Amino acid sequence: MTQNDQEPKGRRSRTRLVHAGRNPSEQHGFINTPIYRGSTVLFPTVEALEGREQAYTYGTKGTPTTDALENAWSELSGAAGTVLVPTGLAAITLALLTAAKAGDHILVSDSAYGPTRHFCDTVLTRLGVETEYYDPCVGSGIAALIRTNTSTVLVEAPGSQSFEMQDVPAISDVAHAHQACVIMDNTWATPLFFPPHERGVDLAIEAGTKYLSGHSDLLLGLVSANGAWWKRLKDTYDAFAMCAGPEDVFLALRGLRTMELRLREAERQGQDLARWLQGRPEVLRVLHPALPDDPGHAIWKRDFSGSSGLFSIILKPCSKQAVAAMLDGLELFGMGYSWGGFESLVIPFDCSTYRTATKWNPGGPALRFQVGLEDIEDLKEDLQRGFARLTAAA
Numbered sequence: 001m002t003q004n005d006q007e008p009k010g011r012r013s014r015t016r017l018v019h020a021g022r023n024p025s026e027q028h029g030f031i032n033t034p035i036y037r038g039s040t041v042l043f044p045t046v047e048a049l050e051g052r053e054q055a056y057t058y059g060t061k062g063t064p065t066t067d068a069l070e071n072a073w074s075e076l077s078g079a080a081g082t083v084l085v086p087t088g089l090a091a092i093t094l095a096l097l098t099a100a101k102a103g104d105h106i107l108v109s110d111s112a113y114g115p116t117r118h119f120c121d122t123v124l125t126r127l128g129v130e131t132e133y134y135d136p137c138v139g140s141g142i143a144a145l146i147r148t149n150t151s152t153v154l155v156e157a158p159g160s161q162s163f164e165m166q167d168v169p170a171i172s173d174v175a176h177a178h179q180a181c182v183i184m185d186n187t188w189a190t191p192l193f194f195p196p197h198e199r200g201v202d203l204a205i206e207a208g209t210k211y212l213s214g215h216s217d218l219l220l221g222l223v224s225a226n227g228a229w230w231k232r233l234k235d236t237y238d239a240f241a242m243c244a245g246p247e248d249v250f251l252a253l254r255g256l257r258t259m260e261l262r263l264r265e266a267e268r269q270g271q272d273l274a275r276w277l278q279g280r281p282e283v284l285r286v287l288h289p290a291l292p293d294d295p296g297h298a299i300w301k302r303d304f305s306g307s308s309g310l311f312s313i314i315l316k317p318c319s320k321q322a323v324a325a326m327l328d329g330l331e332l333f334g335m336g337y338s339w340g341g342f343e344s345l346v347i348p349f350d351c352s353t354y355r356t357a358t359k360w361n362p363g364g365p366a367l368r369f370q371v372g373l374e375d376i377e378d379l380k381e382d383l384q385r386g387f388a389r390l391t392a393a394a
């Protein structure tokens with residue numbers, strides 16, 4: 001039995017987000033599933049203990065709190081099942097260890113989240129798994145890279161920091177023709193804007209730290225699997241006992257209820273700011289797949305139903321000091337890693353320091369923006385003053 005056998009058919013995502021993973025009649029009528037903390041679970045008889053046939057048997061094996069989020073996420077993702085891990089990066093490493101074994105060759109997008117590469121280049125190398133990075137825009141051309149021992153293809157769309165779109169259905173078709181597992185880091189779109197398993201993904205990753213949390217106050221990872229991969233994922237997960245903390249799961253359930261509203265607002269604000277930045281004389285290019293002139297726009301339009309509030313820009317060539325003058329004085333955009341919260345953020349980045357399969361040569365300094373829920377006019381005024389500092393320092 002999978003986690004998703006009870007999926008109510010035909011309900012739309014906003015209704016699902018409100019009702020998924022809740023059963024007030026099982027908790028004295030209270031709306032939210034409470035935080036269950038615990039290691040030991042008691043059994044009433046020797047027979048029950050030896051048979052382990054009750055719903056909960058030990059803290060690492062799940063609680064009503066973790067079940068609530070796992071079931072809701074499976075329903076939302078169209079997955080056979082979901083597991084919860086302490087961070088988004090742990091979700092990626094668990095998925096890779098579920099799919100790859102010693103002697104395998106795996107294909108990882110050159111645009112993947114940086115720490116994913118670090119795991120492949122260190123731990124997986126040590127375990128005898130060979131990683132080859134590929135051009136994110138390869139599409140069905142990935143067929144030329146498949147070897148007899150290729151077990152796994154990792155995709156991420158759009159790419160971390162650089163925002164290239166990937167043709168996930170085309171890549172999945174090729175991978176499946178060779179019995180390879182398709183892993184996708186779906187953090188940017190979430191299952192609301194990209195239903196991963198419908199599009200051919202076997203194991204989908206979400207850093208719940210980002211939009212699911214929505215408040216920059218927790219770390220969490222989720223891995224969902226289709227029917228073909230659910231048992232293997234669950235067995236691997238149980239072997240690690242890499243479970244998430246109960247408070248974080250509870251807070252993520254709270255974030256889940258408003259996730260679509262926050263994402264839609266992030267989309268609206270993000271597209272507004274992206275268009276405004278496109279019109280600025282200091283900006284060379286905006287990397288945002290929802291913009292019609294973005295190279296990935298056609299794929300985004302075909303496969304995605306929305307965009308989130310994270311995108312990048314390339315500035316016209318200027319000095320490091322000029323960029324620092326712009327960023328250091330910003331009042332509303334904080335500088336820091338992660339994203340998906342209610343507050344706006346910006347970081348400078350340079351993909352050329354780690355890319356190996358493709359050349360990153362964007363023509364100027366690069367900035368990544370996370371657009372929060374502040375008034376967009378205040379955000380523009382903050383950036384306008386920033387551009388004035390940049391110009392003065394140049």
Ligand SMILES: *Cc1c(COP(=O)(O)O)cnc(C)c1O
Pocket residue numbers: 086087088089090113160185187188207208209210219220221338
């Ligand atoms: C942040 C992020 C992760 C990792 O999430 P953590 O919870 O910070 O470990 C994974 N993938 C992407 C695309 C991310 O942006």
